[in-house]
Amino acid sequence: MSTNATQALTTPNHFIPASVNDHVNVHGSLGSGRVIRQDRTTIGGIVDNNRQDASPRRATLRDVARAAGVSHQTVSRAINDKGEIDPETRRRVLETARALHYRPSRHARGLVRPGLVTVGLIVPDVVNPFFPEFIAGVIQAADAQEWQVVVASTQNDRRRELPLVRALGGQVDAVVGYLSHSDAELAPYAEGLPLVVVDRGPEPSAHGIVRVDLAAGVRAAVRHLVDRGHRRIGMIDCDAVCDPLVRPETFLAAAAEHGLPVGEADVVHTTQTMDGGGAGFATLRAANPELTAVYAFNDLVAIGAFQEARRQGVRVPDDCALIGFDGLSLGELLDPPLSTVHIDKRRLGELAVDQVRVLLAGETPPPAVLTPTLMVRGTT
Structure with missing residues (x-):
C-alpha cells in the first residue's frame, strides 16, 4: 500500500486524520450523516495522486x-x-x-445557504506545527458562521494542488488553500468556485487573497540582528516553491540597507525541516566560519540549526546568534528559547474565512495582509 497519498480529514469541530491509501480519501460527516468521498473518475470523487497531471478538464x-x-x-x-x-x-x-456533460457545482446550483456552507481547506502539510494552528483558526472562524470544514493535505507536492481544487470544488461551497499555482494555472480547475489563496505574493489576483507580509518580517529580523551588533549574517533558505525568492531577496536587500558585507554566498538552500536546518547550518559555517548570526527560513529550520550548532560546540547566542520565522511554541522549549518572527496563525485562518464570507456574498474582497511581529528570546 502506498504511503504517499494525500492526507485528508473533516471537522466541524475536530481535527481527525483520515486513513491513508493509494488515493486521496476524504471522509467525514457533512451534516445529517452525509459522507464526502472523492472518486477518480468523477468530479467529487477520488483523485489519483500518483498521476503527474489532473484528469481531463470538466466542462464549465x-x-x-x-x-x-x-x-x-x-x-x-x-x-x-x-x-x-x-x-x-x-x-x-x-x-x-x-x-458537454456539464454538471454544476454546489455553488453554481445556488445551494449556498446559511448553515449549509462547507469550506474545503488545502494545506501543504499537517505535520509542521504551523499548519494545525492555522487550521484551528479556520475551524474556529467557520464554526462561528455555523459552517463546516473539510481539510486535505498535499504533503508538500504541488502536483496534487490542482486535482484537489477540482475534486473539492464539486463538493464544497468555497476553497481556501496554500496554492503555489498562478491564476492562469488555477483557472480551468476553479471556474465559478469561490477561492481564497493563502500566502500568495503581492501580484493582483482574481481570487480572495490572504498573505503574510514576509518582507516586513525579514526586515525586522535583520534589523534586530544589526541592533545586536552583528555584521556577518547568513541565511538558511527553503527550497520549496512557496514564496519563491521573497525571503532571500528581501534578506539581501535588508542587509544592503544596513551596509552589511552579505552576498548570495551567505544564503544556503535546504528543506524546510529540522534535518534541513542542521544541514544548512553545517554548510553555512563550513563556507563562512566568520558568521556571527543566522536567520532561518522558519522555526523548524532554526531548531535544526540550533541542534547542529550544539553538536559542533558552537554556543548560541555567544558564538552565533540564531533567529527563526513563524513563532512556533516549539521554539520556547529550546535552551535558550528561540528568537523568532511571529505569525498569528489563528488570525491568518480567521482572515481566510472573512474572505470566503465576502466571496459567497458575490463581492470581491481586497487582499488581507497580516504583518508578523518580532519575538525576542534567548538565541539572539
Whole structure:
C-alpha cells in the first residue's frame, strides 16, 4: 500500500486524520450523516495522486455559454430555472449542457445557504506545527458562521494542488488553500468556485487573497540582528516553491540597507525541516566560519540549526546568534528559547474565512495582509 497519498480529514469541530491509501480519501460527516468521498473518475470523487497531471478538464459554465452562444448569466438562469428567458434559448442551453456533460457545482446550483456552507481547506502539510494552528483558526472562524470544514493535505507536492481544487470544488461551497499555482494555472480547475489563496505574493489576483507580509518580517529580523551588533549574517533558505525568492531577496536587500558585507554566498538552500536546518547550518559555517548570526527560513529550520550548532560546540547566542520565522511554541522549549518572527496563525485562518464570507456574498474582497511581529528570546 502506498504511503504517499494525500492526507485528508473533516471537522466541524475536530481535527481527525483520515486513513491513508493509494488515493486521496476524504471522509467525514457533512451534516445529517452525509459522507464526502472523492472518486477518480468523477468530479467529487477520488483523485489519483500518483498521476503527474489532473484528469481531463470538466466542462464549465462558461464552456456551455460559448458553445450555446449566450452569456454565462443566461446559462445560470436556464440551468437554475430562474428569471425570464426565452424558451428556445433555455432548450438550446440545456441541450448544450447535456452534450458537454456539464454538471454544476454546489455553488453554481445556488445551494449556498446559511448553515449549509462547507469550506474545503488545502494545506501543504499537517505535520509542521504551523499548519494545525492555522487550521484551528479556520475551524474556529467557520464554526462561528455555523459552517463546516473539510481539510486535505498535499504533503508538500504541488502536483496534487490542482486535482484537489477540482475534486473539492464539486463538493464544497468555497476553497481556501496554500496554492503555489498562478491564476492562469488555477483557472480551468476553479471556474465559478469561490477561492481564497493563502500566502500568495503581492501580484493582483482574481481570487480572495490572504498573505503574510514576509518582507516586513525579514526586515525586522535583520534589523534586530544589526541592533545586536552583528555584521556577518547568513541565511538558511527553503527550497520549496512557496514564496519563491521573497525571503532571500528581501534578506539581501535588508542587509544592503544596513551596509552589511552579505552576498548570495551567505544564503544556503535546504528543506524546510529540522534535518534541513542542521544541514544548512553545517554548510553555512563550513563556507563562512566568520558568521556571527543566522536567520532561518522558519522555526523548524532554526531548531535544526540550533541542534547542529550544539553538536559542533558552537554556543548560541555567544558564538552565533540564531533567529527563526513563524513563532512556533516549539521554539520556547529550546535552551535558550528561540528568537523568532511571529505569525498569528489563528488570525491568518480567521482572515481566510472573512474572505470566503465576502466571496459567497458575490463581492470581491481586497487582499488581507497580516504583518508578523518580532519575538525576542534567548538565541539572539
